[in-house]
Amino acid sequence: MANFFFQSDVSLMISCDSINENNYNTIVRNKSFNIFQEALENLLKNQYMGIVQDGTVYTRVAISTVISKVNVNELQEIATYFHKLNWQYICKFPSL
Helix, strand or coil, rough: CCCHHHCCCCCEEEECCCCCCHHHHHHHHHCCHHHHHHHHHHHHHHHCCCECCCEECCCCCCEECCCCCCCHHHHHHHHHHCCCCEEEEEECCCCC
16 A cells, blocks of 8 residues: 555655654554554655755655643654655644
8 A cells, every 4th residue: 555655656644652662552542553663663664765866855755643641741752753754744733
């Protein structure tokens, strides 16, 4: 599926509220962290890495995190992880 998206010139917005397995499973309320990790690996295998050209980052992936009590202390770690892939990282407050 990732290859199809890439070949179709699709950009992706992906929700990721934690990169810590316990926190992720607590927030998402199921044991799907391994599935999420497999999906990320599939994207990387299909060239979904941002590139840097003349000092500008070009990316087709944005990661979105809803800030919560469970993940607030790992926001910098999440940002660092995804910035190393040259992906955009966005944090947002929960909807009221």
